[in-house]
Amino acid sequence: MTAPEGRGIASFPETFPGALAGSTGSFRILHVSTGNVCRSPITERLTRHALAHRLGDLDTRGLIVESAGTWGHEGAAMETNAATVLSDFGADSTGFIGRELLDEHVIRADLVLTATRDHRAQVVSMGHSAGLRTFTLKEFTRLVRAIDPATLPDPLDDGVLERARALVRAAAALRGWLLAPSAEADEVHDPYGAPLPFFRSIGDEINQALDPVVTALTGVPAAGLPA
Secondary structure, X not given: OOOXXXXXXXOOOOOOOOOOOOOOOOEEXXXXXXXXXXXXXXXXXXXXXXXXXXXXXXXHOOEEEEEEEOOOOOOOOOOHHHHHHHHHOOOOOOOOOOOEOOHHHHHHOOEEEEOOHHHHHHXXXXXXXXXXXXXXXXXXXXXXXOOOHHHOOOOOOOOHHHHHXXXXXXXXXXXXXXXOOOHHHHOOOOOOOOOHHHHHHHHHHHHHHHHHHHHHHHOOOOOOOOO
């Protein structure tokens, strides 16, 4: 399948040779929500923005960030308010095209971050050994905060991709030990159809959850100083 133009996603043949999760040449982060027009586009583009700010050109680093929806609006543009939120953060919303979540997206992903627990359950139900690499965004943030960065590979010596894979393994190992204080704690609510102030509150929520994740992935905090 050829990925929709404008998403910055490499194209793969139907058989995905060399494109399975854990491929040494890349690390794919897949953000999942319902329609792929609000939450997951915001999260995708904020992740790209933060990673590029800390690492420079992502194409040379092997990091690929994409998104899809469990009931995705295939071919749709992101919601106008979502684009406005991205603009608030200085992130780029241009060229986005919505898509429905398919098996191939899960197969290729090294890390799947979902908006809610229900989305996580839907991804895991698709199979493809996705359980150990699929988390809600806020769940992953909580787990990442508990991981000592000194136990992860040094991105300068071992590379960002090795560090990212180690981070996912460490988070999966902690999942049963570090539970959410409540079910709500792991949810990012859907702003679809809501006014701009609510979209902005969701954007702030997503951005705050992403910051420690990007820091852990790269070893570079937002200020650009060594972690």
